[in-house]
Amino acid sequence: MTVGRAPRYGTWIRSGRLRRFAAVSGACLALSALAWLSPWFLLFLVPFAVFGYITLILALTVRRFTPRGGDFQRRIHDLMVAKVAPAAPRRVLDVGCGSGSLVIRLAKALPDSTVTGIDSWGTDWEYSQKQCENNARIEGVAARTAFGRQSAAAIEFPDGSFDAVVSCLTFHEIGDLADKSDGVVEALRVLRPGGRYVFLDLFADPACYPSTEDVREAIGRAGASITEFGILAGSLPLPFPLRHPKVLGHAILIAGTKPGNASS
Ligand SMILES: C[S@@+](CC[C@H](N)C(=O)[O-])C[C@H]1O[C@@H](n2cnc3c(N)ncnc32)[C@H](O)[C@@H]1O
CATH class of the missing domain: 1.10.287 (Helix Hairpins)
Incomplete structure (x- = not known):
């Protein structure tokens, strides 16, 4: 109970x-x-x-x-949810779902959806699948959420399985990919034509990605278009120290679609 x-x-x-x-x-x-x-x-x-x-x-x-400090983690997730919700997707995937926070917020905002969260839940993070499932149960969305251990480097869903794909601060963490942009391509692979994606990551951090051009090129290579590409601080004013380059100063929010048939 x-x-x-x-x-x-x-x-x-x-x-x-x-x-x-x-x-x-x-x-x-x-x-x-x-x-x-x-x-x-x-x-x-x-x-x-x-x-x-x-x-x-x-x-x-x-x-x-x-x-107590402004709830910026929740506000960033809410920002992403607001960019997905107008498309009213029914099948949503969160790549690198951590403790399930974004999955649960999406499930609450989209009552007709099922939201899946995948994560590798390695030992260097304090999140787990059980924690996600408990959180979903407590928040009353367990029936419309699913969580599974998978690597973002090789997602175990067929091409075009989801109407929307989101990912928050995960691609740069994928250890088994030398080029973190390949994680972006893999996430877009499971997005159906006509579907919407919203990705937040440290895309402007040269320690993670060779350049933002490289990321744009990867999105194009995956057959997706970009409708929004801007620093996080441009959408949500960040106080000190969140705008510090070692925190979220290099975070970029990218949103767009995969052109094609809009029906699922
Ligand atoms: C900064 S946390 C973000 C968690 C979540 N997206 C959020 O917004 O709360 C990074 C997440 O990436 C996950 N991660 C790291 N490498 C991964 C991989 N190869 N495949 C899937 N998830 C991975 C970690 O386990 C962790 O949950």
Whole structure:
């Protein structure tokens, strides 16, 4: 019985990572306090400043993502839902669904739809299939949602299986693809002609993608057209530190369709 329990979505910041940076900065500060033994210990203030800054950015980011800090994680998902909903798709796929948050928001906004979420749920993330299923049950959409472990690098659905495909901050995470744009092509493969897609990722981060042109070219290669291509901050004003380049400053929202027969 899950009635009365709150869903648990987590944030896009791994808590283990935040704890590690906090522990290292605390250790550096403690070591610098030994300066009464030798002034050389003051050198630990340098790594303390670096790790302390990273810890501060991560901690503030977590806060911004939660309801108390502006609920930006939910607001970003809502932005994506608003770009999908007018097309009234019946079969929707979320590639890299994490804790099921976007799948569940889509299912709530589209009462005639079934929404599928796939994810690899590797050990480096704190999300799981069970968590998604529990959240869907608590939110009352379990009957119209499905979750499965699959790699975004090789989606196990036939071509054109979905009326809409979404993905949020996942393509750059696909470890088994050297060119992360190939993940975009694979997601578009399962979109039917006439279907709509909405992708948010760090498409402008040179550490993840060679260039935004490369991403545009990949979308064209997949036979899809682009109707929207812009930085996230252009659609949703982002406060500090979310607009930091190491957080969401390089996030780009792309939406479009796959030309073809609009009927499913
Ligand atoms: C930043 S999280 C975003 C989660 C979710 N899209 C959201 O908006 O809350 C990145 C997600 O990508 C997933 N992921 C990483 N590599 C993947 C792969 N090869 N196939 C499917 N999912 C993957 C991770 O497990 C994680 O859930």
